Structure formats: C-alpha cells, structure tokens
Amino acid sequence: MNTKLNVVPFVSVDHMMKLVLSIGVERFTRELADYIEADFRRWELFDKTPRVASHSREGVIELMPTSDGEVYGFKYVNGHPKNTREGRQTVTAFGVLADVGTGYPVLLTEMTILTALRTAATSAVAAKYLAPKGARTMGIIGNGAQAEFQAIAFKALLGVDRLRLYDIDRSASLKCVRNLAGLGFDITVCDSVEEAMVAAQIVTTVTADKQNATILTDNMVGSGIHINAVGGDCPGKTELHPDILKRSDIFVEYPPQTRIEGEIQQLAADHPVKELWRVIAGLESGRTSERQITLFDSVGFAIEDFSALRYVKDRILGSDFYEELDLLADPDEPRDLFGMLLRAA
Amino acid sequence: MNTKLNVVPFVSVDHMMKLVLSIGVERFTRELADYIEADFRRWELFDKTPRVASHSREGVIELMPTSDGEVYGFKYVNGHPKNTREGRQTVTAFGVLADVGTGYPVLLTEMTILTALRTAATSAVAAKYLAPKGARTMGIIGNGAQAEFQAIAFKALLGVDRLRLYDIDRSASLKCVRNLAGLGFDITVCDSVEEAMVAAQIVTTVTADKQNATILTDNMVGSGIHINAVGGDCPGKTELHPDILKRSDIFVEYPPQTRIEGEIQQLAADHPVKELWRVIAGLESGRTSERQITLFDSVGFAIEDFSALRYVKDRILGSDFYEELDLLADPDEPRDLFGMLLRAA
Numbered sequence: 001m002n003t004k005l006n007v008v009p010f011v012s013v014d015h016m017m018k019l020v021l022s023i024g025v026e027r028f029t030r031e032l033a034d035y036i037e038a039d040f041r042r043w044e045l046f047d048k049t050p051r052v053a054s055h056s057r058e059g060v061i062e063l064m065p066t067s068d069g070e071v072y073g074f075k076y077v078n079g080h081p082k083n084t085r086e087g088r089q090t091v092t093a094f095g096v097l098a099d100v101g102t103g104y105p106v107l108l109t110e111m112t113i114l115t116a117l118r119t120a121a122t123s124a125v126a127a128k129y130l131a132p133k134g135a136r137t138m139g140i141i142g143n144g145a146q147a148e149f150q151a152i153a154f155k156a157l158l159g160v161d162r163l164r165l166y167d168i169d170r171s172a173s174l175k176c177v178r179n180l181a182g183l184g185f186d187i188t189v190c191d192s193v194e195e196a197m198v199a200a201q202i203v204t205t206v207t208a209d210k211q212n213a214t215i216l217t218d219n220m221v222g223s224g225i226h227i228n229a230v231g232g233d234c235p236g237k238t239e240l241h242p243d244i245l246k247r248s249d250i251f252v253e254y255p256p257q258t259r260i261e262g263e264i265q266q267l268a269a270d271h272p273v274k275e276l277w278r279v280i281a282g283l284e285s286g287r288t289s290e291r292q293i294t295l296f297d298s299v300g301f302a303i304e305d306f307s308a309l310r311y312v313k314d315r316i317l318g319s320d321f322y323e324e325l326d327l328l329a330d331p332d333e334p335r336d337l338f339g340m341l342l343r344a345a
Numbered sequence: 346m347n348t349k350l351n352v353v354p355f356v357s358v359d360h361m362m363k364l365v366l367s368i369g370v371e372r373f374t375r376e377l378a379d380y381i382e383a384d385f386r387r388w389e390l391f392d393k394t395p396r397v398a399s400h401s402r403e404g405v406i407e408l409m410p411t412s413d414g415e416v417y418g419f420k421y422v423n424g425h426p427k428n429t430r431e432g433r434q435t436v437t438a439f440g441v442l443a444d445v446g447t448g449y450p451v452l453l454t455e456m457t458i459l460t461a462l463r464t465a466a467t468s469a470v471a472a473k474y475l476a477p478k479g480a481r482t483m484g485i486i487g488n489g490a491q492a493e494f495q496a497i498a499f500k501a502l503l504g505v506d507r508l509r510l511y512d513i514d515r516s517a518s519l520k521c522v523r524n525l526a527g528l529g530f531d532i533t534v535c536d537s538v539e540e541a542m543v544a545a546q547i548v549t550t551v552t553a554d555k556q557n558a559t560i561l562t563d564n565m566v567g568s569g570i571h572i573n574a575v576g577g578d579c580p581g582k583t584e585l586h587p588d589i590l591k592r593s594d595i596f597v598e599y600p601p602q603t604r605i606e607g608e609i610q611q612l613a614a615d616h617p618v619k620e621l622w623r624v625i626a627g628l629e630s631g632r633t634s635e636r637q638i639t640l641f642d643s644v645g646f647a648i649e650d651f652s653a654l655r656y657v658k659d660r661i662l663g664s665d666f667y668e669e670l671d672l673l674a675d676p677d678e679p680r681d682l683f684g685m686l687l688r689a690a
Contacts, residue, residue, distance in 0.1 A: 001408055005432065010670070012670065012671035012672065013671050013672065013675075014349055014671050017685070018352075018689060020686060021689060022688070028521075049399070049401060050395050051684065052408065054392060054412050054417055054445075056412075056414070056445045056446075058445070058446050058447075058448075059447075060447050060448070061412075061417050061443060061447050061518060062447070063397065063408050063410060065397060065399060065408060067399050067401075068525065069401070069404075071400055072416050074408060074421075076450070078442075078447070078448020078449070079448065080447055082678070083447055083679070084679040085446070086352060086447070087350065087679065088449065088675075088681065089673070089675070089679050091678075092450075092673045092674065094450070094672055094673075096421065098406060098421075098423070100399075100403070100406070101403050102404075102431070103404050103406050103423020103424065103425045103428070103437065104401075104423070104437060105421070106434065110671075112671070112674035112681065112682070113674050113686060114681075116682055121419075125514070143680075143682070144680040145676075145682040145683070147681065147683075148683035149682075149683060151651060172680055173601035175680065175684065177679070178684070179681070179684045179687060180684050185405065213607070221529055246363075249624065251552055257532070262502060267483070276419060325355070325357065326358050326359050326455075327357065327439055327455055328358065328437045328455070329358045329434060329457035329458050329652060330358075330433075330434070331434075331490075332492065333520070334428070334429040334433065334434050334561070335456065335488075335489040335490050335520065336520055336524070337434070337461055337488070337490040337491075337494075338461075338490070338492075338493035338494060338524050338525045341362050341366070341370070341458060342524060344359070344362035344363060344366060
C-alpha cells in the first residue's frame with residue numbers, strides 16, 4: 001500500500017462510514033461474511049489467545065489478539081453499560097493489523113462501526129447453517145445499536161425480510177423502523193416478547209443490561225426455531241432461561257471463552273456444545289431436523305475481528321477512504337534513532 | 346483536552362521528536378524519570394498482567410497492558426532482529442492511554458522513540474539507587490539505537506559524563522560519538538570490552554543479538570561496579586556469564602517476567618532477587634557497600650510505558666505537538682449507530 005516505512009494506513013470513523021456507504025451496507029455485510037466464513041474454515045490455523053480483560057467497577061477494557069501465522073491482529077474494545085447515560089457508546093473499539101514477518105502494523109482502524117457489522121455478519125453466517133430453510137421472519141428482542149445491523153445481515157445472507165421488533169423502550173423500536181425504512185423490510189413493532197415471537201422462525205436477542213436477565217422463557221420457544229443469542233456476552237450477563245438451553249442444540253465460537261461469557265455459563269462445564277467452525281468446515285452437522293431448536297450462543301471472538309480487519313485492508317486499497325499516519329519511527333540507519341531525533345531540530 | 350467525544354489526541358513520530366526537542370532530551374528524560382519513580386512508588390496499586398506475546402520464527406509481537414485503577418494503558422511492541430537488514434527498526438511501538446471509568450482512549454502515541462527514552466530513564470532511576478556514589482564513568486557495550494539514550498539519561502540523573510564505548514562494529518561507536526558531540530561528554534572509543542571496562546564504575550550492556558551471548562565474563566567485572574544489563578530481555582537472549590550473576594546483588598522490575606526474560610533465566614527459579622520498586626519505596630536497601638556488585642537486570646515492564654504515556658499526555662496539554670484523530674464513533678443518540686452511518690451519506 002505504501003513504501004514509506006513510517007506510515008500506517010488509518011481508517012477514521014468518517015472514512016469507515018464512507019467506505020461502508022460506497023460499497024453498500026448489505027454488500028459490505030455479505031463480503032465481510034465471506035471473509036469470516038473463510039477464516040472459520042481455517043480455524044485450526046489460528047493462534048487463539050483468550051482475550052485480555054481489565055475489569056473495573058464500571059466496565060471492562062479488553063485486548064483481543066490473534067494471528068494466522070502471517071498476519072497478526074488485535075482489537076481494543078471497552079464495555080461500559082453506564083456510558084449511554086453520558087452520551088457515550090457502551091462499546092467502542094479500534095483495531096490493528098500487523099505483518100508477522102516484520103512486526104510492523106499495516107492498518108489502524110476504528111472498529112466501533114466495524115464491530116457492529118462483524119457481529120451481525122457472524123450471526124448471519126451461523127444462521128445460514130442453523131436456521132430453518134427459507135426462514136423469512138425474525139423477531140428482534142432489544143432494538144439498540146446492534147439491531148439494524150442484524151436485520152441487514154440476515155436480509156443479505158438469508159433473505160429475511162419480515163421483522164418483529166420488541167424493546168422495553170418503544171422509542172428504540174421506532175428508531176429501527178425509521179432507519180430501516182426503504183430497505184425492503186416488512187416491520188411490525190410489538191408490545192411484548194411473546195408478540196415478537198409470533199411466526200418468527202428466527203429470534204435474535206440483543207439486549208444491553210449487564211445482568212442475568214430472562215428475556216426468553218421456556219414457554220415462548222416453539223420447536224424448529226433458531227435462536228441467535230447476541231446480548232449475553234460476558235460473565236453475569238445472560239438473556240435466556242436455562243431450560244431453553246437444555247432443549248437446544250448449542251453452537252458456539254470458542255468453547256473456553258463461551259463457557260465463561262455466553263448463555264452456557266448457566267450450564268455445567270461439560271454440557272455438550274458444537275463449534276461453529278466445525279459446522280462451516282463440514283466436519284459436523286448444523287441443523288438436521290425441522291423440529292430442532294438451534295441456538296447460536298454468540299459472544300464475539302478475535303478471529304471475527306481479524307476477518308473484518310483483513311476485509312477493510314483489502315477494500316481500502318486504491319481508495320480514498322484512509323489517511324496516512326506517521327506512526328513508526330524510520331531512521332535512515334536503523335541503529336541511528338537518536339540521530340534522527342537530533343536531526344528533527 | 347477536548348469535548349469532542351469522537352476525538353483521540355494522537356502524537357505522531359514527527360510530533361514526538363518536536364516535543365522531545367522543545368523540552369530538551371535531558372530534561373525530558375529527567376521529568377520522565379520522575380513519573381517512573383512516582384509509579385514505582387505506588388507499584389502495588391497496579392494491575393500487573395504479564396505481557397501477551399505472539400511469537401513467530403522471525404520475532405515477537407507483544408501487547409503490554411496495565412492499569413492503576415483510574416487510567417489504563419497498553420503498548421504494542423514488536424521485536425524482529427532481522428528487520429535492520431531490510432532498513433526497518435528491530436523494535437517499533439505505539440501506545441494507548443484510556444480512561445478506566447468510560448473505557449474511552451485518551452491518547453494514542455508513537456512509542457518507538459518514547460520506549461527508547463523510558464528504557465534509558467528506568468536504567469538511570471535504578472542506577473540512582475544502585476550505582477556507586479559519585480560515579481562519573483560508564484562503559485557502554487553495544488552502541489546501537491539505545492546507546493545514546495542511556496548516555497543522556499545517566500548524565501541527566503547521575504552526572505555521568507565520561508563514556509567508554511565498545512561495539513563489535515566500530516561504526517556504531519563512531520555514530521554515538523557524532524550524535525553525542527557537544528552534549529558535554531568525554532568519550533573514548535574502545536577496541537575491546539576489557540578496555541571499555543577500565544575505570545568504569547557503571548557498565549551498561551545493550552547488545553542486540555537474539556542469543557545467549559557472553560558479553561561480559563566473570564574476570565572482567567571488578568568489585569564495586571554497577572551493571573546495567575539492558576540487552577538480555579527475552580527468552581534465549583542473555584549477555585552476562587552466570588558466574589557474574591552469582592557474585593551480584595540482583596535487582597529486577599517484576600520477578601515473574603524477569604525470571605523468564607532476563608539474565609536470571611540462567612539461574613535457579615528461586616535465586617534471590619530484589620524488586621526495584623521496593624528499593625525506591627524505601628522498603629529494601631539498594632547499594633549497601635563500596636565493594637558490592639549491583640546488577641539491574643532490566644527487561645522493561647508495562648508500568649514504565651504507563652508512566653511514559655502519562656507524562657506525554659500531561660506534556661502535550663496546550664501544545665501543538667499532537668493532532669486530533671477521529672477514532673471513536675459518536676452518534677447523537679448512543680443507540681443510533683446505524684442512523685449515524687445512514688446520515689453520513
């Protein structure tokens with residue numbers, strides 16, 4: 001991308017938005033999903049370090065590194081539920097891609113928007129293998145920052161075009177209706193979770209409260225449904241009643257992490273789960289019957305961010321959607337760092 | 346520093362050089378050393394995660410996070426010895442400081458130059474407590490990118506002004522002589538390690554080879570000397586013969602890390618060492634006799650980077666030595682991330 005050794009391409013929030021819009025949100029999500037699927041297929045190749053979390057009373061700051069042996073990536077991400085009260089995002093993120101051979105970063109990018117896109121794309125990739133065939137109706141419980149991204153991803157990858165929205169704050173649902181207007185959805189705003197579940201073949205739970213909540217109870221879940229559980233993603237934060245889990249075939253990203261952070265933190269440590277990558281790689285079956293309840297217990301994994309970083313790096317090539325950041329000291333003679341400093345005078 | 350929630354102050358390489366020069370290298374090092382000493386004094390308060398390393402055949406990429414409970418910091422740093430053959434730095438780095446309360450980053454900065462400064466400042470802080478009183482002569486074995494920074498730091502903090510330089514590549518020593526000209530040093534370029542040790546009260550070893558080398562043998566080390574061992578800083582990379590270690594009182598930054606990465610990887614896992622922070626905090630003695638050999642087995646620790654990030658953040662306040670990076674998505678309504686994206690059209 002450049003021959004100036006000091007420079008790292010940087011994608012700002014503004015550039016990310018313009019990049020996404022220039023490609024189109026649906027197409028961006030579909031192409032990003034292809035990168036995620038490709039990386040899930042070569043899952044075993046990756047260095048899977050657990051995320052490095054720094055917890056505080058108010059939230060958490062995490063570093064999520066991974067590498068495929070040639071490229072290294074990491075994401076910085078925070079989670080602070082109280083932030084919205086002060087006009088800040090609960091989750092913000094940025095990420096870096098680097099060349100393993102030299103250790104030099106090759107991309108720095110905002111990842112708040114990109115994480116929203118990759119989370120939705122991952123959900124839709126899982127649903128491709130797990131949702132009932134021909135599903136067109138999805139209930140979305142929790143209509144915050146992630147909801148529209150989920151809707152777009154399920155439309156792009158599965159053709160889902162009927163949405164049933166529920167949120168304890170109706171204004172959140174109405175925001176979704178406004179944002180999704182003209183994008184080809186038939187949308188019903190519902191007054192209860194039960195109503196949102198009517199005729200839904202897929203239900204996405206994506207609520208924000210940091211607690212063990214019961215968004216779905218066992219009686220609400222009929223046979224044959226695919227549950228895309230996105231909101232339960234850290235210790236002490238779940239959305240589903242454990243009875244639902246016991247009736248479901250559970251698919252996860254990375255068991256050691258999901259057992260701590262996902263819905264299955266409510267189950268015994270040896271409760272059987274399937275790894276999504278094995279389904280995608282054809283090593284294990286996804287949905288096998290019409291009556292089966294499938295559950296994607298999604299917590300987000302570093303490899304998905306890696307895929308997103310790879311995609312953005314490929315996509316900005318030759319575009320105007322990045323700037324050059326003078327991030328790496330590059331003296332004429334590598335041993336002469338001090339001389340470079342002196343000569344800057 | 347700003348009220349725009351999307352913006353993170355960014356210090357580029359160019360801005361870092363101008364910041365350092367505007368303050369003056371000596372004064373910068375002295376002030377930075379004060380921040381390091383202050384943080385070493387409150388050592389117990391810090392969250393001390395081990396660094397997260399991703400090793401490859403060619404080198405290593407590491408994330409070094411830490412937090413004092415109010416501020417969180419991490420450094421990205423690589424180590425690729427073969428890089429210099431392609432005109433790249435062996436070590437490059439950048440770092441981030443964030444607010445623990447919101448998880449929002451508050452500073453992004455180059456850290457290649459800053460790491461060189463903090464490494465030297467830490468060495469000099471240790472020497473304040475460990476070197477013989479009134480030491481003015483230092484041998485520097487290995488005259489690469491770190492050498493001049495060490496010289497400046499020892500001059501700034503201890504008044505060391507006589508240098509005896511040795512490198513297997515004489516041109517490296519001559520580069521140091523050129524760079525340090527006019528800065529108040531009396532410099533002798535030496536033809537051997539033995540010659541560099543003559544009359545030296547302090548010896549700094551800072552060679553670059555990634556191997557177990559023997560830069561200093563036991564017979565070269567007279568009583569009363571302070572050894573500042575900087576170059577042995579990862580598994581399989583050491584500079585001192587183990588017999589020297591056995592005659593020395595050894596001071597380290599963080600024992601769990603130094604026992605893996607430092608000179609003491611050559612010793613038994615229970616060989617007694619003292620923690621530098623305890624000496625600085627007055628809980629333990631540093632140098633206690635004139636004949637004692639003291640050794641600072643330095644590998645670099647996340648808290649030193651944290652101090653450096655704090656210092657830079659304080660120093661750029663009100664200056665022109667940073668730019669504003671549009672790094673964090675900031676929708677008018679936190680739940681309306683998708684709407685922000687749409688409206689960017």
